[in-house]
Amino acid sequence: MAGATPNADKPHTTVASRMSGYDDAWLAKTKEDILEPDLAIVDPHHHLWDFPQYPYLLREILADTNSGHKIESTVFLECTASFRADGPEEMKVLGETEFVNGIAALSASGNYGPTRIAAGIVGLAELRLGGRVEEVLRGHINACGGPPDAAKGGGRFKGIRYAAAWEDKEPGIHYSHTNPPRHMYRDDAKFREGFAVLGKLGLTFDAWLYHPQIPDLTALARAFPGQPIVLDHVGGPLGLGYYGGKRDAVFADWKKGIVELGTCPNVYIKLGGLGMRVNGFDFHKHPWPPSSQDLAAAWKPYIETSIEAFGPKRCMFESNFPVDKLSGSYATYWNAFKRLAAGCSASDKAWLFRDTAKAFYKLA
Numbered sequence: 001m002a003g004a005t006p007n008a009d010k011p012h013t014t015v016a017s018r019m020s021g022y023d024d025a026w027l028a029k030t031k032e033d034i035l036e037p038d039l040a041i042v043d044p045h046h047h048l049w050d051f052p053q054y055p056y057l058l059r060e061i062l063a064d065t066n067s068g069h070k071i072e073s074t075v076f077l078e079c080t081a082s083f084r085a086d087g088p089e090e091m092k093v094l095g096e097t098e099f100v101n102g103i104a105a106l107s108a109s110g111n112y113g114p115t116r117i118a119a120g121i122v123g124l125a126e127l128r129l130g131g132r133v134e135e136v137l138r139g140h141i142n143a144c145g146g147p148p149d150a151a152k153g154g155g156r157f158k159g160i161r162y163a164a165a166w167e168d169k170e171p172g173i174h175y176s177h178t179n180p181p182r183h184m185y186r187d188d189a190k191f192r193e194g195f196a197v198l199g200k201l202g203l204t205f206d207a208w209l210y211h212p213q214i215p216d217l218t219a220l221a222r223a224f225p226g227q228p229i230v231l232d233h234v235g236g237p238l239g240l241g242y243y244g245g246k247r248d249a250v251f252a253d254w255k256k257g258i259v260e261l262g263t264c265p266n267v268y269i270k271l272g273g274l275g276m277r278v279n280g281f282d283f284h285k286h287p288w289p290p291s292s293q294d295l296a297a298a299w300k301p302y303i304e305t306s307i308e309a310f311g312p313k314r315c316m317f318e319s320n321f322p323v324d325k326l327s328g329s330y331a332t333y334w335n336a337f338k339r340l341a342a343g344c345s346a347s348d349k350a351w352l353f354r355d356t357a358k359a360f361y362k363l364a
Contacts, residue, residue, distance in 0.1 A: 021054045022325040030289040034068035034331060035338045039349065043074040044357035045232065045270055045318035048100055048118065049081040056322045058103050058117060064321060064330035065115045072354065075120035075361055076100050077206060077232075078161050080177055090126050094139045097123045097157060101144050104156055120148075120158040120361040122206055124178075127162050127194030134197045147202055150362040158361045159204030161232070162191075164217075167210055170241035173278055176208065185209070186216040195224065204228045204360060210236040210278075211250065214257030221264040229266055230360060233273025233320060234258075234302045239280020247280075255305050262309030268360055269310050271337070271352070272318035274299050275327030283327040290328050292335035303340045312348040316356040317341075 043065070049056050065071040084095035104118035121144060125136040137160070141147055145155030163176035164184045184191050185207070198205055207217050207229055214235050221229055237254045239247065261267055274281065281298050283290045290298075307315050317337040321330060328336075341349050357363065 022322060027289050027325070027329045030291055030329065030332060032292055032332060032335055035292075035335045037068060038070060039338065040354045041069055041071050041334065042316075042354045042357040042363065043071055043319050043321075044120075044316045044361065045077050045272065046074055046321045047079040047081070047323065048076055048103055049079055051081075054322065058106055058112065061117055061321070062112060062115065064319075064325075065117070066113065067329070067331040069331065069334045071115045073116040073119035073363060075122060075158070075357065075363075076104075076118040077122045078124040080124070090129060090133075090136055091139060093124045093126075093136065094143055097121055097140050097143045101156060119156065119363050121156045122159050122161050122204070122361075123157065124162065125160050125194075127160065127197075128188065128190045130190045130193035131197060133194040134201070137197060137201055137203065141201065141203075148204075148362045149202070150358075150364040153364070154362065157203075159206060159228075160198060161206035161208060162195075163208035164213060165209045165236065166213070167238070170238070170243060172241045173210070173238065183213070183216050185213070185220040192220070192223070195220070195227070199224065199227045204230065206230050206232055208232045208236070210238055211254040211257060212238075214254070214261055217267070218257070218261045218264060221261070221267045225264070225266055227266060228268070228360060229264075230268040230270060230316075231261065232270050232318075233276075234269060234271060234306050235261075236278070237274075237302060238278060240278050244280055251301060254302075258305060259309050262306075262314075265314075267310075268314040268316065268356065269306050270318040271303050271306055271315055271340075272333070273320040273324060274302065275320070275324035275333075277326065281327065290332070292332050292339055295328060295332065295336035296339040299336070300340060307352070312344065312351040313356055313359075315352055316360070317352055 082095050082099035084092040100118050100121050107117035123140050125133050127133055140157045144157035148154045148158045163178050164180045165176040166182055167173040237250055243250055341352055
């Protein structure tokens, strides 16, 4: 990407090259009745792509969202899919937004059922361009019908995700596909110059990192207290390689960062994304896919800590599909989330499953 600073000692990879797929036959071994089928849900985090071996397009995501839960709408998150082949380097990312907006338009026709796929789109732009990134951001907005404002019928484009994940203790854990320098959220002046443009245009920011970098995001949030920020995947608690067998120590470090981040009122958190290999739960290695009870038991400390730190109005359950499909089916995941929220009031459940996402992303 334009403006990237290569890390000589660690490779970075695209989402496509890291995606090792999922086994539908294995996933089908576990089937459950749908819990609370009338509970309205906005899924605020999924991907779409046309990777040859594992396509995830409208047909595939509808097969998941139609598996029994009441999914009203979804939000797409950038994943390096379908960039433009030609034109200025920094503008090639617009191809992904154009690609997804076409799928969203198909869904919005109503011909594919009531769920509105990609009602919100979160793209990628090279924020280390500094102020020059404004042209790219306006390109995203224009590709989706105008600025994000649900009350005024604004377009689908809602914001930017710019991942900052890096790791220096475990070679098997990759840098983010943005190839970020270390402590980018905290220290990179050019990144912060570009980040400031998001507020000017009314755009949100999705943060993706590993748990040791949570304090970097806290520093960024405090420097820009008016910028809406959401932390993806409960802050990426690591459990792979060097971090394997250190669950208690990792949890303590993760919790300290999460509690401090929760004091920033402009920061929200996505509850999910724990089914990836990097988290080390290893459900994909079992002969039988996990039940929703299994998932809820494993994830309970992270979900309960996050809700306590941020409150239901700043928390949103997410699927992170199809990446998290590695560890369980869509129906099983949402059953697990409902089990985790079983003790919440009806009002709090509405925030956790739908209303926080709608408010944060300005969904109609």
